Amino acid sequence: MTFKKFWVMAYRDLLRNRRRTVITFVAIALGLTLVIFMNGLITGMLDGMLRDTIRLDTGHIQIRAESYEVVKTSLLWRDLIDNADELAARAAAMPEVAAVSPILWASGVLGTASESTSVRVSGIDPASALFDPIREGLRAGEFLSGNGRGQILIGQRLADELGVGVGDRINLAVGNPDGVPQEGQFTIVGLINTGFPGIDNANVFLSLAQAQSITGSGNRASTVRIMLHDINDTDKVVAALQTPGLTVMGWRQLNEFIMTTMETGTAVYSILYAIIFLVVAVIIANTLLMAVFERTREIGILAALGMKGRQIMTMFLFEATILGLIGSLFGIILGAIVVYYFSINGIYFGDLGDVAGSLAFGTSLYTTLVPANLFLMAFWMLVVIVTVSLYPAWYAARLEPIEALHAL
Amino acid sequence: MAAIELEHATKIYTIGEVETRALDGVSLTIEEGEFTALVGPSGSGKTTMLQLMGCLDKPNSGTVKINGQDVTRLNANQRADLRREKIGFIFQFFALVPVLSAYENVELPLLLNGVGAKxxxxxxxxxxxxxxxxxxxxxxxxxMSGGEQQRVAIARALAPRPLLVLADEPTANLDTANGEQAMDIMARLNKETGTAFIFATHDQRVVAYAQRIVKMRDGRLVDGNANGSAK
Structure with missing residues (x-):
């Protein structure tokens, strides 16, 4: 009952200096909006990065030999899958699977008469929808044909470095499964620029059949890569595809490096959030401290009436809570609108994408709206507000009634 | 039982290097239900006396007993409890809580005392x-006008049915008519409720209402009427 009255008093006290209260609301709301926007932007960037990697490089799921190491492109017999086509057919039969195709990887050295550079050779099925994103990155020439005999597709950047173009012939040396080097000459049929440096800078594509024949690995493959209709089905499909002697990996495992980077990044950005929270905290502390000073005599009256320090403290904390709740509510709404807007329309960065090479196809950054994050940020904002309010509230509570009464 | 007893109460304020004996070994007993005026020029120690009686401050030496209980040994929370239950205050400025209505102002001490809604x-x-x-x-x-506000303050002071009401210059900011009205009300409520009233004042009109007059000068009582009762 008494508490109810404290809420009423806190609320009415906030209405006394409306301008200051409104300014404080605005500070909280804008602070929270900024934090929510930053969070949406960072989430959007990381999501985009992960989405691009999955789309262009790892897929949602891969089936590999048990001995195969994620980061290596080993061609050793034991690291290859014998029945890749059969596995692919099994996966393709599942309704959750959108596209599936075997891939053969090898390390190789790409050379012209004057230059050479080491590359990752990917043998792909040119007809598979799995490689549509690569096809979309085609900037000159054409994509690999059906059997792709004698054809090679290389990154535009790589071509520039080597000073070659469409129609030029180029040497590719790879090792075979026994470790013996094999060399062949290929015609560059197309140049690609996916915008994804991992692909553009150090990858060449052959047809799977061509890759298998030059490496002498028969009809074996390094991996069977799978794209799903819905990323959330990953665990389910991984479980269904388990086969003795083979490893079935989901996108999290396949992108461990990015996942770790994301976690580190999130930690770093937390510091930025903390700074914004701190700025808002200082504003709140200032507002309340001013209120305490203005109401020193009233605090004396309340103390004379027998109100205890802790009750006076509670009253000021209630004021802070009301400020925090209403300010945060506006912040959530505004933040959600801003993040939603940029998740649809993107933030235009000009041609930065091409220069930095870090944004796949993109010249715009898209934010990601995570509703749970809105409330998490608002919750922390509220925690910070109430925590910093402890000082002004404590200050009010420890005023001696006699001194408080003498004020003014 | 005496409502309040001061024994050799001394209060010294130190401002910079100057020591002021606001109250200098004062002994005074106020019985329950008394209507007492504390008179004397500015700086004679009236307000300090009220502050000690009201448990708003502690003496440097001597004791203050309310209903026989020595209040100088109580901590801040215990003094707050005592104020809430036993003492009503009326100030020169109309010390109402500005965000509360007249009714809520009077209700507040009752709320704090845990009195039920009805x-x-x-x-x-x-x-x-x-x-x-x-x-x-x-x-x-x-x-509300000043007179009305002060009447709300009187009602609020009496709400917890206190042992005594301490009023510091209650009419100083009121015109004659309002001042007299306030005094009439306090005199009447003193009789009706049996609550002791102690006024610090130099307003002769207020003094005229008093049953007992305690004169003060330079932190001491004048006339040696300390332990007497005017009743």
């Missing part, structure tokens, strides 16, 4: 009627 309503309403403000209950202080 009884709160009865008591607060009755008191506001007694001070002639039945029709002003929902007004905030800034919607």
């Amino acid at each position: 009884e709160r309503k009865e008591r607060a309403t009755a008191l506001l009627e007694a001070v002639g403000l039945a029709d002003r209950m929902d007004h905030r202080p800034d919607q």
Whole structure:
């Protein structure tokens, strides 16, 4: 009952200096909006990065030999899958699977008469929808044909470095499964620029059949890569595809490096959030401290009436809570609108994408709206507000009634 | 039992290097139900006396007993409890809580004392009627005249049914008519409720209402009327 009255008093006290209260609301709301926007932007960037990697490089799921190491492109017999086509057919039969195709990887050295550079050779099925994103990155020439005999597709950047173009012939040396080097000459049929440096800078594509024949690995493959209709089905499909002697990996495992980077990044950005929270905290502390000073005599009256320090403290904390709740509510709404807007329309960065090479196809950054994050940020904002309010509230509570009464 | 007893109470304020003996070994007994005026020029120690009696401050030496209990040994929370239950205050400025209506101001000490809703309503309403403000209950202080505000303050001081009400220059900011009205009300409520009233004042009109007059000068009592009762 008494508490109810404290809420009423806190609320009415906030209405006394409306301008200051409104300014404080605005500070909280804008602070929270900024934090929510930053969070949406960072989430959007990381999501985009992960989405691009999955789309262009790892897929949602891969089936590999048990001995195969994620980061290596080993061609050793034991690291290859014998029945890749059969596995692919099994996966393709599942309704959750959108596209599936075997891939053969090898390390190789790409050379012209004057230059050479080491590359990752990917043998792909040119007809598979799995490689549509690569096809979309085609900037000159054409994509690999059906059997792709004698054809090679290389990154535009790589071509520039080597000073070659469409129609030029180029040497590719790879090792075979026994470790013996094999060399062949290929015609560059197309140049690609996916915008994804991992692909553009150090990858060449052959047809799977061509890759298998030059490496002498028969009809074996390094991996069977799978794209799903819905990323959330990953665990389910991984479980269904388990086969003795083979490893079935989901996108999290396949992108461990990015996942770790994301976690580190999130930690770093937390510091930025903390700074914004701190700025808002200082504003709140200032507002309340001013209120305490203005109401020193009233605090004396309340103390004379027998109100205890802790009750006076509670009253000021209630004021802070009301400020925090209403300010945060506006912040959530505004933040959600801003993040939603940029998740649809993107933030235009000009041609930065091409220069930095870090944004796949993109010249715009898209934010990601995570509703749970809105409330998490608002919750922390509220925690910070109430925590910093402890000082002004404590200050009010420890005023001696006699001194408080003498004020003014 | 005496409502309040001061024994050799001394209060010294130190401002910079100057020591002021605001109260200098004063002994005074106030009986329950007394209507006492504390008179003397500015700086004679009236306000300090009220602050000690009201448990707002502690003496440097000597004791203050309320209903026989030595209050100088109590901590801040215990003194707050005592104020809440036993003492009502009326100040020179009309010390109402500005965000509360007249009714809520009177109700507040009852709330703090844990009085139930029904009884709160009865008591607060009755008191506001007694001070002639039945029709002003929902007004905030800034919607009331000084006289009305001071009457709300009187009602609020009496709400917890205190042992004594301490009033520091209650008429100083009121015109003659309002001042007399306030004094009439306090005199009447003193008789009706048996609550002791102690006024610090130099307003002769207030002194005229008093049953007992305690004169002060330079932190001491004049006339040696310390332990006498005017009754």
